[in-house]
Amino acid sequence: MFALLLINAGSVVPVHRIVNSIWGSSPPNSVMATLHSYVSRLRKSIGDTTAGRRENLLTVRSVTPGYVLDIAPHQTDVDAFETAVENGRLRLAEGDLAVARDTARAAMDLWTGTPYGELASYEFAAQESERLEQLRLQGVRIWADACLGLGQYDEVIRELDKEVRRNPMLEQLGIRLMLAQYHTGQPAQALLTYERIRSHLATELGADASKELRILHQAVMRQDLTPPHTAPDPMDGPRGRPQPLGSPRPAEQDRGPGPGRAEPPPWATQLVGRESEMAQLGSFVGEGDRMRTLLMIGEQGVGKTRLLKEFEKELTSAGTAVVWAHCTEAPGAPDYQVWHRIVSKLLRTRGRQLDSLSSEVRVNLSVPNQERPMVDSGERTLVEHLGFQDAVCQLLLAAAEEPLALFIEDLHYADIHTLELLHLLAKEVYTAQLVVIGTVREHCVRSRPQLKHAVAALLCADAVESMHLTALSPADTRTLVQWRDEAPVSGDLVLRLHRATGGNPYLLTGLLRSRDVADDQEDLLDSLPFDMQVVLECRLAEPPAEVITILEICAVIGPVIDRRLLASVLVLRGTTGSVNDALQTGLLVSNPADPNDLRFSHGLVRDLLLARVDTRLRAQLRHSVAQALANETAGAPYS
Template sequence: MSDVFTGMTPERTSGEKETGSIPPWELRVFGSLTALHAGRSLPLGPLRHRALLGLLLVRLGNVVATGQLVDELWAGRPPRRPIATLQTYVSHLRRALASGGEQGRAEARVRHRSPGYVLEIDPELVDVHRFETLVDRGRRDLTHQRFRSARDELTRALALWRGDPYLELTSYGPIADENERLEQLRLTAVETRAGACLAIGEADSVVTTLYPEVQRNPTRERCVGHLMSGLYLLGRQAESLRLYEQTRRHLAEELGVDPGAELQRVHSDILNQRLPVSEPPLSAGSCVTTDRSAAPASPPPAETPANPPEPAPAPSADVPTPLPERRLRRPRRPVFGGGTVDRSGSRTLRPPRGARSRGALVGRDRELAVLGGHVLDALEGGSHLTAVLGELGVGKTELVQELARGLQELLQEVVWGRCTAGEGVPAYWVWAQIFRQLAVSRPEAFRKAEARFGSLLAPLILTPESGLRTVNSDAPSARARFLTQDAMCETLLSLAADDPLVVVLEDLDQADESSLELLGLLRTRLHCEPLSIVVTADDTAVAADFMGGNAVAEALGDSRTRSVRLGGLSPWDTRELVAGHTAADVPDDVLGLLHGRSRGNPYFLHQFIAAVGDPGLLGDRTAVQNALADVPLGVRQALGRRLAGLPGPVLDVLRCCSTLGSAFAFDLVDDVMGARTDVESAIGTATRCGLLRRAAQPPFLLSFHDELVQEVLLGELSGCDRARLRESVARALGQRRAAPHGEQEQRRDRVRRTTRLLAAPGTPNSARVPAPAPPHSA
């Protein structure tokens, strides 16, 4: 959330206490739990050491019993000597905290006090305490109608929120409870600040800030009410009333309740036009954004409690003003992610302020600009399907979420569905998610479609009031299935014709056959409708070949489909991501190790950083090398899911290859596996899937494209399996040496023939890989 409020904090008066200032020694809980001295991270140790500090910190100043700490640290499965181990942890924390104090004096102390331990520290040195203090002051100022002061205090408070508190420690019960409490307090601060901004006429800031919050927390009625008021004050009454209808339906469906009296009162005031409306500052055809490089406005003068609420100020070009109408207009030169102006003078789309603080989108500005341009073009009737491709963990979902936040800031509707594979998943499941959202956001239009097509839409959830789904156990005929898909297409096209629509289908490679058939039919029906479909999928070809059949390959390979392919981050972007995640000063050689091991995959990079433990250890090359020697559990699981779609014979061949070192000859694999396995076909499949690659120079050795895949496959083998395979390798090598000359020539001919097949057009990486040194060659 901090980026939302960057540059908005005015100077404090000289006599006022600097609660929002950063002390030289600080304990941070927003993001990862970190102790800082003069900007340097202190070595708090592995995860469980920091968990001990977190458990004491959430009860700051109170004694926590030794037995309670043991239960919470080890969740009922303590080590053989838990008390001694706990004392070791305490000793380590004491040394770590003392290392940052002045002249050896610890700013934070872990003291033994019967029957347990207590953490003693000046609360002003803990960022969460300063956050709570500023929130309390802001709420008090609002109560006394000091609106500008309330806004400023709450802006400072929210600027401290660098990420979810105790980010890596939420698996511990008490810390998870504290995390949830602080999140509710943050939402309260956001709502209170919005109330203060409305009182001084800053409706545009309210809309910009609250729209993503309402998307994530649709039951926060005060947040919804402030957003409705902000929309109305900007002259967008229809959107405000639509938001109320969406919230009312959501509360009825999820909780079975009506909106509270406060939200109903806001709704009534808008209907009766009891709020002053300011003139829209720009025409309906402009796409407006905030230029982050623009200098912030100077702070307003202080006000006294006697001052009445001020009228809305005149809009400024530096203040984000969303569209007065819902229909999106595409700029002539679509740029997403920048603050440029097109030739007609219209501003272009960009993600909302504060997106960086939530996360994680680093090094994707170019891809975001391209993806945004494709979507805007589709909404003007261009190519309607855009595929975001890349391996698992590379950031496909984060990129599309960033796009959706930018569109939603302009109140362009984005509906989202996630494909799910497995037994029991009903047909059209991802589309059922899409239609369920549309039934809530566009109730009148959806009811008309339901009345038009009737039972043909039965596979979808058509009664959001009851949440019921009718499951027909009888397999429909081909004609019935086509009529159902036709009705779904007509409904989507009709809704898009009324109002532009962006549909996101996540993990298309996991979609059921019926959902893919519907997508294929919809693609043939799209011409000039303002409908954009964005899909994400694994680009390893595993999904296209073995999970979704030809339908996935057909959709992604169509000439009208545009694609955005994500690769690993560059070393520079890796540096930025590590700095944002750890707030630690990491040497270049360690960054090189992290980047090389993760290949710039953001998810893998986070997993390896977590394996290191304390961010302070990232400065120790030896500690990092030791941590990177193993493959973290999260990476193993991700790569395991990627491999799970392969046929059994292909997996068997790959497991054999994993024991042969960094490079190996095809005929050696063939000899080890024997005649019972079609090695040539399996190697070809693995090469098409990007798992293996062939060297461009003789002797055309094979190697794994990713050493992590090789390590995961090798780790799946038991000790007996490894020994058996090594015996087979030794036996095959011995037989090859003893074979007559004629058999050796036949084997070489077969290897050359197979090599030509593997190097055929369409095989990835067939001619671009340098030849590695051959550890196992004939």
């Protein structure tokens, strides 16, 4: 009973669930008296253990309709273990490999044996033990990825060789072991590891190795692998962020434009399906000589920047100067970072117009002069914050005596003071010939309460509008494909590409750069350029582990997911998190016509999730789905 309450610490466990978990369908005749006796003895045991301590770390309370175990925060090994794994995942996603390695190692060191091993005959304990084992394996993968990124191959071999020999079905760990063996000059050992896994899967499950493992095997055979710890190309995203493991060396022409590389083909620069948005932007700017603010909201890769670049051409041809600034995701970055960039650019480009700024305004802007050096905005007092905000308003009033447009990208990375200042501008600088357009990712607005509140407050202000940029329609997808091929294309190819990308222009143009995209037998995930695979990997690194688990279950269910079936599987597996948590990521979307009809925003996301799921876990998830369907057939509703 203590194990059941501990697994659900802080939550009320109903009496009927306690009885069913301990005795199943055959409880004793005096089950309530027995249960009360268990509770009494448990309370006495806890009291004897904690006697003499100042604070009571454990208490068992009776709360309708059952019992709850109250435990002080951060007092259990499981809590410390889960926290360490999650912190390691976050540090790995940020590219902080050394910290990710050490944090994941600390989690692994907490593991001393099979949790609840003595209670393996009880289903609730077995389920929790399996959950923790999957979390342990995630911690091992995080540790291995960080070590591979740091070039510490020998450590990976020592740790993972034991894991894979113990359970050859762990394909994801096998992939990392093969990489370490290959990069220590042992390609033959890497091939033996592959054969051990492949033969075990064939013998035990009658299944073939996963596509990811087979691709790595072929790359080892060709000796065509790039060391994971090599310095990433600037086009591949933030410095130090880990690249997908097991990826063959990418061809230069598939890496996108950059120094020394070919420019994108003409069709890839065409603006497709944005006629109404361009018209909206034109009318937005033409509404008179007063300040206007627009928030452009859309998912990553939907084309916000591309649309702004096209609109910039119209503004500059009409005599409006455009200043770009980007918010960046940098832990510990000072407040107003993006505004400092805007101030610096305006002082360089419109210096004469700003000569009239008073010394006080320049001081509040933290512009270096004889009276005051540059001040880190993160060290400002409240008075200095207000002074800086007012000074920016004064500067923009002076700078916008002639038409001016500010394009502020990635506001979802902005600090709260930056958003407050944007709100203030909409109220205080309304007489200026100024247009401010900010871009923000839709899923970030949904999942971050502080950002959602700031955006809502901004949209309530006068002269502030929003534009929701959605994916391309199938018809627009067809147009883009036809531009590439300069000929009519089949409806099947258009539908296949649209399902894979969800009409996301960034992913669509990436697939169209592949020569094999028209091949019906070609896996579209394999056709995606390497830099775009990195983007998808990093996108999947954003949600917490429990949400990734839900998305993996969705991937196994299929391209179309019944919400009730998903909820039933989550209950059967005792999964934390909810369907709404998965929807907030933007990776899973619901059909507006039927809220119970869920699907992935991009089919490529599902393909990538399936490629990352071990064969053993995939079989377990399929079993849970089959069990949920069987329950429904037997008359038990999904829930």
